[in-house]
Amino acid sequence: MVFFCFLVDQRRxxxxxxxxxxxxxxxxxxxxxxxxxxxxxxCYLPFHRKLWRAVICTFCGAVLKSYRHH
Ligand SMILES: [Zn+2]
Structure with a gap:
């Protein structure tokens, strides 16, 4: 049996x-x-993690400004 999985999930x-x-x-x-x-x-396997900094709104969660991480 061949099982294809195209489920990509991103969590912040x-x-x-x-x-x-x-x-x-x-x-x-x-x-x-x-x-x-x-x-x-x-497919439920974590394969990438990115750390970044941002200025966000504490009330609505909007990203007001983001900084690139090196
Ligand atoms: Zn806001």
């Missing part, structure tokens, strides 16, 4: 955050600098 989780200056352009909520992890899974 926040590791830590601290308050930052600025307000959200969408809802006017407070901004915070967050350390994010994007985990990509293929």
């Amino acid at each position: 989780t926040m590791r830590s955050s601290k308050p930052a200056a600025g307000i959200c352009s969408r809802c006017g909520g407070g901004a915070s600098v967050a350390e994010m992890v994007t985990a990509t899974r293929f």
Whole structure:
């Protein structure tokens, strides 16, 4: 039996955050600098993890600014 799996799943989780200056352009909520992890899974097997930093809204979760990680 051959089983093909094309299920790709991406999950974004926040590791830590601290308050930052600025307000959200969408809802006017407070901004915070967050350390994010994007985990990509293929067939329920994690195969890629990316760490990145972003300024996000603590109220609605909008990404206001993101920084590239090297
Ligand atoms: Zn917001």
